[in-house]
Amino acid sequence: MGYRFRVLAGGLSFLVAGLVMVTAQVPEGTAPKVAEGLELTRWAREPMLRSPVALSFDDTGRLYVVETARRGTVDIDIRSHPDWLLDDLANQSVDDLRRFFRTRMAPERSAENAGWLRDWNGDGSHDWRDLTTVKERVHRLEDTAGGGKADRAVVFAESFHEEITGVAAGVMPWGRDVFVTVYPDLWRLRDTNGDGVADTQESVARGFGVHAAFDGHDLHGLTEGPDGRIYFSVGDNGFSVTNREGRALHYPNTGGVLRMNPDGSELEVFASGLRNPQEIAFDEFGNLFAVDNDGDLAGERERFVVIPEGSDAGWRLHWQFRDPGWARQTRQPDYNPWTDEKMWVPYFAGQPAHLVPALTNYSVGPGSFKYNPGTALNERYRGHFFLIQFPVAKVTAFQVRPRGAGFEMVNEHTLLSGMMASAVNFGPDGALYVGDWDGMWTPSGKGSIW
Secondary structure (H helix, E strand, O other): OOOOOOOOOOOEEEEEOOOEEEEEOOOOOOOOEEOOOOOOOOOEEOOOOOOEEEEEEOOOOOEEEEEOOOOOOOOOOHHHOHHHHHHHHOOOOHHHHHHHHHHHOOHHHHHHHOOOOOOOOOOOOOOHHHHHOOOEEEEEEEOOOOOOOOOEEEEEEEEOOOOOOOOOOEEEEEOOEEEEEEOOEEEEEEOOOOOOOOOEEEEEEEOEOOOOOOOOOOEEEEEEOOOOOEEEEEOOOOEEEEOOOOOEEEEOOOEEEEEEOOOOOOOEEEEEEEOOEEEEEEOOOOOEEEEEOOOOOOOOOOEEEEOOOOOEOOOOHHHHHOOHHHHHHHOOOOOOHHHHOOOOOEOOOOOOOOOOOEOEEOOOOEEEEEEOOOOOOOHHHOOOEEEEEHHHOEEEEEEEEEEOOEEEEEEEEEEEEOOOEEEEEEOOOOOEEEEEOOOOOOOOOOOEEO
């Protein structure tokens, strides 16, 4: 095909139960492969963007890309601080989390934290203020000449850097606005003077990310529902949000799906009990699906799920820490309802009846997730879902069909392999656009859009 592909040495590293390091990587020199009938071309690369996490086109064909610099630098993960766990689980709001961080990383404890917390601001102290120095970014890219690749890139926004800020993980243009998700806020950005840079920034809702817990369990998955409302997903770091109408949405120990009107009113919980659904997708009939990350617990697997309104998928954050490894460190009981009662498996007689069970166990590290809008790619891929499986460096495609009161997965296969893909979305030209992390799940200054 006449393209070249480069992968950095190294790979994806992440912590799992028992504090074991697991690494996945694309071998040096590996070229990506696509399914028969498809062609792969590079549309943009660094320095136009870096470390892409999510992407979305606006009505004029401009691509918005959220990028992270905080992941792997100043984004706190409880797996590196097991002695913090019980105090972190006690947090019930983002204000609690802020107090917790400022206590554990107080300036007077600088020497205690020097071994793991870099003095990012250069003031000689290793404290919580160092967490405020690294910013997240939104790039806007476009092909102004119609040459089939991006030729213009501007930094649309660079901000989001409180000590409790997570990873920028979702973006969706909507009319004149661009919504961006990054703990602890859902943001609305707007370019009011047409210079390509956001000059207003409004928090539509605040209170997401009650616990430090696991990094990457963020606010993400922005999508338009069939009812014209905006839907998005949140990981099990939890949330405690008061909507504009004064209603408290207090779910501090689980993840789920929320929805609101485009103006931010009537924010509500659509479903709960999910662990970390990176993205959500509607089919053409209005059914909502996701692939939910597992807890890295012994014998457990990720879950392909349907998400009805008002449903509870069963997961609670504290069950993450009931496996024997964590129980020994924190003196918690090692009985775990999630695994001991097989709440993570598809329906079987005797399963706890309050939850909506998984349709099937599927995937390794599910990430970005999209549904064919109707006319994309080619005839073969009508009615298909597309899922990134990040640790194994591939994008898969599949369909669903009704089965009783639920669904079953059919025609599953690999669409793209050999690339550390991080995000997918469809463009106005009917192409599938793929964000490429370029080698590892740590910000490197690299990145591409294919």
